[in-house]
Amino acid sequence: MDLKNLIWEQEGRVAIVTFSRPKALNALNEETFNELARVIDRVESDDTVGALVLTGAGEKAFVAGADIGELQALETSMAFVAKARRGQNLFARLEDLSKPVIAAINGFALGGGLELALACDIRFAADSARMGLPEINLGLIPGYGGTQRLARLIGEGQAKMLIFSGKPVTATRALELGIVENVLPAGELLAEAKKLAAELAEKAPVALALAKRAIHDGLATDMGTGCSLEAHCFSVAGGTEDCKEGMKAFFEKRPAQFKGR
Numbered sequence: 001m002d003l004k005n006l007i008w009e010q011e012g013r014v015a016i017v018t019f020s021r022p023k024a025l026n027a028l029n030e031e032t033f034n035e036l037a038r039v040i041d042r043v044e045s046d047d048t049v050g051a052l053v054l055t056g057a058g059e060k061a062f063v064a065g066a067d068i069g070e071l072q073a074l075e076t077s078m079a080f081v082a083k084a085r086r087g088q089n090l091f092a093r094l095e096d097l098s099k100p101v102i103a104a105i106n107g108f109a110l111g112g113g114l115e116l117a118l119a120c121d122i123r124f125a126a127d128s129a130r131m132g133l134p135e136i137n138l139g140l141i142p143g144y145g146g147t148q149r150l151a152r153l154i155g156e157g158q159a160k161m162l163i164f165s166g167k168p169v170t171a172t173r174a175l176e177l178g179i180v181e182n183v184l185p186a187g188e189l190l191a192e193a194k195k196l197a198a199e200l201a202e203k204a205p206v207a208l209a210l211a212k213r214a215i216h217d218g219l220a221t222d223m224g225t226g227c228s229l230e231a232h233c234f235s236v237a238g239g240t241e242d243c244k245e246g247m248k249a250f251f252e253k254r255p256a257q258f259k260g261r
């Protein structure tokens with residue numbers, strides 16, 4: 001892909017996208033948002049891609065937030081609303097991808113950078129990484145979904161601790177809080193994230209997409225409605241050729257060959 005602030009690589013069925021704005025610690029500007037939207041379109045539509053890994057260029061930062069220079073240039077309250085909605089809508093599209101998205105947090109994930117990671121399905125962090133929502137120090141609050149996703153992920157009190165204080169936490173503390181699912185030595189982070197992505201990319205694509213849908217949409221509703229949604233996703237998966245192949249492969253004691261239908 002022809003990109004300036006992102007680097008697109010593909011290894012087998014895994015797409016690896018690296019945020020690369022070295023002079024701004026990979027901060028998210030409008031141009032990067034436009035490119036991320038194109039990447040999301042590509043991942044969703046490209047059947048050769050079964051999973052996506054996001055990471056940051058360099059050792060210092062994953063993504064150090066929204067571009068503060070662009071925020072400083074905003075002059076009206078409606079401009080701030082538009083800025084927030086732009087990021088919220090883009091991250092919602094990332095979260096809505098039918099394929100698994102793994103964040104490999106290689107360094108600072110601050111503000112919009114952590115909000116980006118929170119819109120991913122699974123977060124791996126380097127043991128040297130630090131993450132937080134420091135917008136309060138700029139007289140702002142998180143604006144790309146961070147107040148909503150973090151509170152749902154780690155609970156209201158812990159989310160308030162991070163958002164009110166603006167203080168970053170270490171990767172180890174992030175693991176304790178449930179912000180990340182794994183912490184690894186920095187030198188092993190990307191390899192392990194790609195390894196998991198490759199494993200997930202070989203699963204039955206429709207079943208994996210339905211599991212993601214049932215979990216995500218179920219959390220937005222009550223248990224009864226969520227279980228009803230699960231039953232319908234279960235039935236759709238049950239009607240796929242891949243389900244028939246999976247069960248046939250089990251009895252024939254061989255690996256299943258899933259085709260995504």
Ligand SMILES: C/C=C/C(=O)SCCNC(=O)CCNC(=O)[C@H](O)C(C)(C)COP(=O)(O)OP(=O)(O)OC[C@H]1O[C@@H](n2cnc3c(N)ncnc32)[C@H](O)[C@@H]1OP(=O)(O)O
Nearest residue numbers: 023024025027064065066067068108110111112134143144
């Ligand atoms: C809705 C979402 C809102 C938001 O996300 S608001 C922004 C939230 N993020 C932050 O507040 C983090 C801002 N960055 C920092 O606090 C620091 O950076 C770090 C702690 C990450 C690293 O500090 P250090 O090691 O001293 O590096 P350095 O000199 O501050 O940064 C290197 C260059 O990167 C630029 N930069 C860093 N973060 C951003 C950013 N978020 N937007 C624009 N530029 C950024 C700096 O200005 C500087 O540039 P130069 O070398 O020209 O002085």
